[in-house]
Every structure is written in structure tokens, then in C-alpha cells.
Amino acid sequence: MPLGRGVCQLEYVQREWAENVDVLEGRFVHRRVDRPGGPAPVPAEITAESKIHARSVEVGCPELGAVAVIDLLESDDGQVVPVDYKRGAAPDLLEGAWEPERIQVCLQGLLLRANGYRSGYGIIYYAADKTRVRVDFTPVLIARTKQLLAAARALAVSGTIPPPLVNSNKCPRCSLVGICLPDEINFLRGDDKVDDRASEATAATVLPSAAEAAEVALPVPTGREVRRLVPARDDNKAVYVQGQGYALGLNGTVLEIRDKGQAVDAVRLVEISQVNLFGNVQISAQALRALVNREVPVLHLSYGGWLQAVTTAPPHKNIELRQRQFQAAGNPEFCLRLAKAFVSGKIRNSRLLLRRNGRQLDPDVLSQLAASRGAVERCEELSSLLGIEGNAAREYFRHFPAMFKPGNEPPFDFTGRNRRPPKDPVNALLSFAYSLLVKEMMVAVIGVGFDPHLGFYHQPRYGRPALALDLMEEFRPLVADSVVITVINNGEIGPSDFIQRGEAVALTPRGRKTFIEAFERRLDQLVTHPVFNYQVSYRRIFEIQARLLARTLMGEIPRYIPFVTR
Secondary structure (H helix, E strand, O other): OOOOHHHHHHHHHOOOOOOOHHHHHHHHHOOOOOOOEOOOOOHHHOOOOOOOEEEEEEEEEOOOOEEEEEEEEEEEOOEEEEEEEEOOOOOOOOOOOOHHHHHHHHHHHHHHHHOOOOOOEEEEEEOOOOEEEEEEOOHHHHHHHHHHHHHHHHHHHHOOOOOOOOOOOOHHHOOOHHHHOHHHHHHHHOOOOOOHHHHHHHOOOOOOOHHHHHHOOOOOOOOOOOOOOOOOOOOOEEEEEOOOOOEEEEEOOEEEEEEOOEEEEEEEHHHEEEEEEEOOOEEOHHHHHHHHHOOOOEEEEOOOOOEEEEEOOOOOOOHHHHHHHHHHHOOHHHHHHHHHHHHHHHHHHHHHHHHHHOOOOOHHHHHHHHHHHHHHHHOOOHHHHHHHHHHHHHHHHHOHHHHOOOOOOHHHOOOOOOOOOOOOHHHHHHHHHHHHHHHHHHHHHHHHOOOOOOOOOOOOOOOOOHHHHHHHHHHHHHHHHHHHHHHHHOOOOOHHHEEEEOOEEEEOHHHHHHHHHHHHHHHHOEEEOOOOOOEEEHHHHHHHHHHHHHHHHOOOOOOOOOOOOO
């Protein structure tokens, strides 16, 4: 049984956990034995005639350094027998069970012995075919169990992360595969070979020329295929509530949206991925507790859409990642390397959006953006990088109107970026789009275990989600700007969807609703990942990129590769 990163590293060291259908089915099989019941007498009270049938019995031993909850404890002629439930069918093996399962029940027996009980064998019960497999605690099995237990404890304190399994058939059914990303991590570690020239470009090293910096291809698999082991989309829904005076309450397992006490809409808790509350929307303590228990973030936004607070469960248990994050943030060289990747990805995607959608585009702008990306690769100071990004952004927004359809009405005239407050409809749309995008990045980085307020490119400032802003840079053109262009060119948003107060322009409630719908359509759109060459939604890509950033900090992969489309 190799000590893989799955159960030992992710669950017990980094405290990561996820569910899938196999986990839920296993929980259903365990539903009875998970309820404590039946007497579990002390060793001195057990005789050959004792009849024991105790469920969910916890035992531990400091000397062994292990704790176990035994599904079922039975008796046999004065000794106790641990019974471990499995949801599947018994394998066709000489030993009757897989080694990890035999090790598990043997450890339970050793814990019972350490507490004074006699235990010579255990039982593995396979629910699918109702088979009981006896596992004798032989000297060989006991030695193997102690060996692996010692190795697991050494792994937990070593700070070394074992590599993922390579192309394993175990991975597709593992509930932790979306956290582990085994094929992706192995590919980026160099398990598959990539074109060196492409890898260097992506890692933000010096390129021979600005033109090559703009056109160089990202690394693509050249050997074994990178399997898509996670669902392409998250089928759960992001819930948005912006009716002022509305309230959210719980009705059984259903979240109700109420107006003056009357339900106007409802969604099942199991179908919710996040809840967004705009302005004066109330939520009951029962509903909030139910959402937090399901690890569904509740995002509180101002009436105009600025993120003000996030309600989640207690901080993610992966403290090791946050330790690495704080250590890395104190390393200027490492911060610069990450910042260059974020900015390089943003400029490349900005250039691509202009090239694809611009009408009568000045060809010089593409060359200038390519030159800016080349300057990023050569940059040696964070302050210089800020200047390069600012110049590239001004050039990009100077040509932004070229992506609008000809004949747009005057409200959609655009002469440049302005904000705080936005002074025209296009800037109002851009500001709202960026606000929605940053809250998505907050959800992603919090879910992975980061501190969202400590970034590498955006420097810490009180209340600013610097890391979320870092990670959203490469997605600004592809997601936020793209939605703005779409709703204007398709006529989904018109002049009547804006309100002007003094110099400030904002969206009406109807305009926000329309834009949110377009934004969610974009996040649900499938796109081919340029490195792994499989299709997933943008919302899923946010999580993948956040996890790749985490693996970079943990030293599992050599560099962070920004997401850029082909």
C-alpha cells in the first residue's frame, strides 16, 4: 500500500475533505453503525459467554499514536472482534480483502489489545454482496500495520508532500481528486515532457523579442493525456438576492426568499453553491447556520455590488498552506515571479480579446501590447511592473470601443477607464463586472485555504482582498470585459438600465439582474484549458487555478502558469 497523498496527506495532514457519490453511498451503508448503541463492557467483564453487539465504539492509544471508531464490535469466546463496513463487494483476492482494508481492521484490533481486550481477528463486511471476510491478525499483518502507521506519522511531521499517483485507476472514483489534481500536478512537475521554449515563456523568463512573447504557445501535453477527473461544471447554483427588504429563511431543507413574509422563490440547500445578498436583504440565523454547515459561502454586497463581507464556516483547516503563503509573501523575488505571471496572463488575454473582436483595429496596438508583455518578462522590480501594467491597460482601454458593434447609442460612447465612481454606462458595467469577478475569486481562494487579504502582486492594504485581486488579473478580459461587450452588442443592456446621480452612473435593479444573468452564463461556459487540454467551465477553472497556485507555494510544481486562451 503506497503512502499516497490522498487519505494520509490531504485528509489527515492538510485537513482537506470532499464528498462524492461513493462517499454518500458509504455514509448510507454506515447509517446504522454510525449511531452509537449497545454495551461495550470493560475487558475484565468479558467472559466466554459474553454477547457483545456495540456500534460506533471509539478506541485510542497514545503509544500507538492512533484513534479509531469501530463500526461494530462483536464477541467470540471471550475475545472482541472489530467489524468494519464497506459499501462495495468483496474483491476476488486470495486474502479476501484489499491490503488497505486489512491494515485498517488490524489497527483496530491493535488498539483494542492496547486497551486490554483480547482480539485475534477482525471482520470486513461488504454491503454490496453481504459478505463477511475474516482477517486474522497474523505477525506479518501486525508488522506491516505498524510499519505503515510509523511511516504515516513520519509523513505527517515531515512537511514533505508525497507525489500523486501516476495515471492510477484509483483516481477517478476518489472524492479528493478535485483537490489533489493528480494528472495535472504530475504533468506540471515534468512527469510528461513539454516544449522547453513554451515552458520558459509561460514561466515569465526573458524572451528573445516582444513579438515572440506575444505569440509563443503554452505548454501542451505531448505524451500521456491529462485526464479530466473533475466534473466540467458545478451544477449547484449561485443564488443572487437584490430585492430590498427581502428576507431569506429556512423551510426544512429549502432556502426560501420571502417578501413581507410570503415566499416568492425557493431553492433546495443541496443545489446552492453560494448566496449573494445585495443591500438590505436579511437572512435568518437558521438559514445562515444551515448554509455554513454545508460550506456554502454567503457574500454580502452593497446595493451597487461592492463586496463588503463574507460569511463562511471557521477558517479552512489547511494552516500549512497559509504558513507557506505568509512566508512566500515575505520573499520579494518570489512575489515578483508570481506577479509577472499574473500580469503577463492579463496582457496576453487583453491582446487576444482585441484581436478577436476589434473592428478596424489599429494594428499598432497589438504590437504595443506584445511589447508590454515582453517588458513584463524582463522586469526586475515590482514598482516597474505596476507601470508596465498601467501603460498596457491604458492602451487596451483606448481601443476598447473597437469591440462594440457600429451604431451603438450615445450612452455607450467610451473614451477611457474611470471609476470611484464610474462616470458613464460602460465604466459602470466594467466596475460591476469586476466586483462580481473579485467575489468569485474570494470564494475560490477561501475554499482552497488561502488568506484572501495577503497577495503577491497587490500589496496588503486594510480590507483589500489582495490575493483575490491577484488571481483575477488574467480573467479580467476573458470574463468581465467579455460580458460587458456581449450585453452591449446583443442589446441586453440599454440606456434605460442606468441611473445617473451627479457624475456617478449606476445600474438599475433590472440592469443588474440582466447583467448577473449574462455573467453567470459566461461562468457556466465550457472552455478548453490551454495546458491540460480538457474542457471545463470558467467557474471550475477559477478553482483549478487557485489550487495550482497553492501547489506552487507548497513546492509541488515549479511555477504558476496563468490561464490564457489560445
